[in-house]
Amino acid sequence: MILKLLSYNIRFGGLKRERELAEVIRGVSPDLVVFQEAIDAELISRLAVDTGLPFWAARGRHSIGYISRVEIAHHEWHYPAGAKHSFLEIVVAGGETRIFGLHLSSMFSKWGERRRVREIRSLLKSIERYQSGFHVLVGDFNTLAVGEVLDVRRMPAWIRGLVWISGRDIQRETIQLMRDSGYVDGYRHLHPSDKGYTFPVWDPHLRLDYVFVPGSFTDRLVHCEVIQPDAAAKASDHFPLLAHLDFG
Secondary structure (H helix, E strand, C coil), rough: EEEEEEEEEEEECCCHHHHHHHHHHHHHCEEEEEEEECCHHHHHHHHHHCCCCCEEEEEHHHCCEEEEEEEEEEEEEEECCCCCEEEEEEEECCCCEEEEEEEECCCCCCCHHHHHHHHHHHHHHHHHCCCCCCEEEEECCCCCCCCCCCCHHHCHHHHHHHHHCCCCCCCCCCHHHHHHHEEEEHHHHCCCCCCCECCCCCCCCCCCEEEEEHHHHHHHHEEEEEEECHHHHHHHCCEEEEEEEEEC
16 A cells, blocks of 8 residues: 655645645645644644545644545644644554654754754654654654755845854754664655755745655655645645655
8 A cells, every 4th residue: 555645834724725725735636644733623624625535633732633535543642741842643544554743843043953852852752662663754844954055045034143143054963863763864765866845935945844764664665755836835835745655
């Protein structure tokens, strides 16, 4: 079974952009969409209807939600110690594979990166009983990988100030921690030289959205791409990230 998994930050709950969001999602025809900033449960329920993905879950003040074409056996929100947002555990019916949707703290500064590192450490600690099996971590990590360029000139003035105070760049610890913990950056694994920018849609120059799989299961990641249809420019400030996963 190949599962088409779409990760999508819909910005401020997607309010007043339902039609555009639905158009983007229908164009991809995913099996499962993991949302970030899905803070309006009623909007998520309407998106489920509009896109023909009948299974859904969202909760006010929780960033992560989902809609799905395939039945979900279990879902549960968890709050790692010190995290800004909860993460969402999703188990597709008929198997034991777990998908963990997450949304790490924003803020382009060394202090923001330190918080993201704490969040990831706490999350990985909470799911270590699943480390030997196939599982997926997906979402908006709000940070850059080692070696990727941050063009500060294209950032808003207040962010440029934070970056300057932080040493004219940001630390790259979060993604490196994922790699050091045995995970593979799915997009970079399949596209070693492509930019893969997901943010912002009006001037793409940052890759903030990721899908990670354990290194021993990289063969389960069949395909990964950034989706950039015309409708995406009005739907959110992020382009969605699509992964095809072999569930066996």
